[in-house]
Amino acid sequence: MSQHETTPQKMQVGFLRSCIDKRFVEVTRAYVEQVIGLEADAYYHEAVAGGALGFPPPLNGADYVYHQAFVKEKFDLVCMVWQVHYDDCGGLPPEQNDPRYNNNKIFADFFDVFLSKDPLISFQLRYPLVQRHIFLIARLDDHGEPFVEVAPFD
Numbered sequence: 380m381s382q383h384e385t386t387p388q389k390m391q392v393g394f395l396r397s398c399i400d401k402r403f404v405e406v407t408r409a410y411v412e413q414v415i416g417l418e419a420d421a422y423y424h425e426a427v428a429g430g431a432l433g434f435p436p437p438l439n440g441a442d443y444v445y446h447q448a449f450v451k452e453k454f455d456l457v458c459m460v461w462q463v464h465y466d467d468c469g470g471l472p473p474e475q476n477d478p479r480y481n482n483n484k485i486f487a488d489f490f491d492v493f494l495s496k497d498p499l500i501s502f503q504l505r506y507p508l509v510q511r512h513i514f515l516i517a518r519l520d521d522h523g524e525p526f527v528e529v530a531p532f533d
């Protein structure tokens with residue numbers, strides 16, 4: 380073994396799944412880059428109607444990126460970011476879109492995903508080797524401006 384032998388550092392990348400809603404894509408990406416600290420070219424972004432509560436295609440981006448990281452060992456997947464948004468998400472089933480309880484229902488469903496012990500539902504259990512799972516909620520402020528915050532699940 381050579382004393383100068385070093386293990387090449389794998390690139391550290393992230394993954395973001397957000398809703399396709401164009402009102403919230405830019406602020407969500409800005410949050411990932413400025414607050415979470417991933418460079419714009421250092422994370423995969425899968426946009427799905429409904430975001431973290433939507434139904435991705437069977438060959439989905441999260442599964443692909445996780446496989447590339449932990450089976451193919453192509454890079455270090457250091458965090459996965461799961462976004463939903465309030466204020467009328469057209470990507471969710473109609474019963475979740477009732478304006479009388481829309482935001483509360485979205486919060487409750489997202490919290491259920493966070494707490495779930497079912498690996499088909501829980502992101503932490505489905506992708507267990509990832510160090511950080513971050514849950515974001517995007518919404519409109521009192522002036523109608525979009526912003527993003529970490530889901531208050533604690």
Ligand SMILES: [Zn+2]
Nearest residue numbers: 398400468469
């Ligand atoms: Zn949406």
